Amino acid sequence: MDKKAVMEKIAREAYEKEGMNGTWLYAENGEIVSKGAVGWRDPEETKPIDENTIFQLASVTKQFTATAVMLSVRKGLLSLDDDLTDFFPELSKYKGVKIRHLLTHTSGIPDYFDDADWFIDLWKKENRVPSNPEIVRFLLETKAEPYGAPGDQFEYSNTGYNLLAEIVERVSGTPFEEFLQKNIFDPAGMKNTRCCHIRRDGVPFENYARATVIENGKYVADVDSEEDRIVTAFDGLNGDDYVFTNIFDMFRWDRVLREGSVLTLEEQKQMYTPAVLNGGKDYSDDDGDGYGFGWSIVNEEGFGLIVRHSGGMPGVGTWFERFIDTDRVLIVLTNRDIVDARAFKSCENGMEAVARDKEPEPIICIDDVVVKDPDKSKWESFCGKYEHPEDDDFIIDEVFMKDGELYVRIIDEEDDEDFECRLYPLGENVFGRKAGMIKITFGEGTVTYSEHTLKKLYTVM
Secondary structure, eight states: OOOOHHHHHHHHHHHTSSOOOEEEEETTTTEEEEEEEEEETTSOOOOOOTTOOOOOOOGGGGGHHHHHHHHHHHSSSTTOOOOOHHOOOOGGGGGGGGGHHHHHHOOOOOGGGGGGHHHHHHHHHHTTTOTTTHHHHHHHHOOOOOOOSTTSSOOOOOOHHHHHHHHHHHHHHHHHHHHHHHIHHHHHHTTTTTOOOOHOOOOOTBBBOOOOEEEEEEEGGGGOOGGGGGGGTTTTOOOOSSSOOHHHHHHHHHHHHHSSSSOHHHHHHEEEEEEEBBOOBBOOOTSSEEESSSSSEEETTEEEEEEEEEEEEEEEEEEEEETTTEEEEEEEEEEOOOOOOHHHHHHHHHHHHHHOOOOOOOOHHHHHHOOOOOOOOOHHHHEEOOOSSSOSSSEEEEEEETTTEEEEEEEEETTTTTEEOOOOOOESEEEEEEOOOOOOEEOOSSEEEEEEEEEEEEEOO
């Protein structure tokens, strides 16, 4: 298999089917096998992305925060078993939370996205972007409840990484952005990488890919969106996000880690050790990944240890995957909301397959699987308001006809939004939407999705 050509084909076809807009790099044994760029770095589509384009990393940032913690431990500035209240006595509610709990998302501390309105209200009322030290005030005032006792369960919490950044800043006496630059990015030779706040302070890069979202069927920058401009309210935070870089600096980071020149191999071994919950229970997610210090961790037959992390914000999607035992690395950086989920998933699966020496499946989009010339005679009977599931944040609220097509109103409680979208026929009574992979099946007065079967409450005229 010509991996270079195959990956280029995957990216190009995924771009054409609205599933990819960004850059990628894949390397084996320190040699770049495939790299490239597709799409645009601005919503107006006047500035093409190139291989040097800078992207927001989103949660891929967390490995750098974890690295800063490990370097602080090495310097004797803190211990992994230090208590959170050693640094923030006012957070007595969270006594017993250790540094290692924050690193592994087992602290029980709520994610600030659970009460995002706290930051949004402060931003709107005071006309300023809240700064990272205010994460402590957030925890004192938030309505969000703790997830549980420290070590009892894994619950992803960006707040924990905000606290880690604040702790590193306090014990080092150095602003967190500066700490990363002097102790990680500069020593690693990552010349195009920095931690910064572009929505608050302006864009320091000439070749930056603006985070782009879809609004009313058009591409707009996140800061120009009526709904997604709220990302500005979080732009003063550190630790969970806000490192900006390109594929070549991330490739450099992979090599530096293998060399052990910034972090020793022994320090990395600690970071790549999955968390164990109270009672000795190993944590793993639905994909079988455990979680260490800023890394998801899995062992795969034939490839051994793999550490990886994804990142996502409105208009941002990133993926960084390192094959520790077989010396491979896959980097994907994107700056647009996904239009066609099937094309995106095909691209993701295809690149993952090539990285594992497998032939990829073809890139497909909704138009490739939709039923042509469907029988619409039953569609009116599907319309109406439906019951809401008790244990799911994704809710199909209402189904209706518009312009001769079937539409659905969806409530997404996790993201605190509701929207309508077209349903595409995938079978006689089976439908899907373009921006998601969920299948929706209609029965006699029922709708089934995500393992829920819910009754129609009434028909809307």
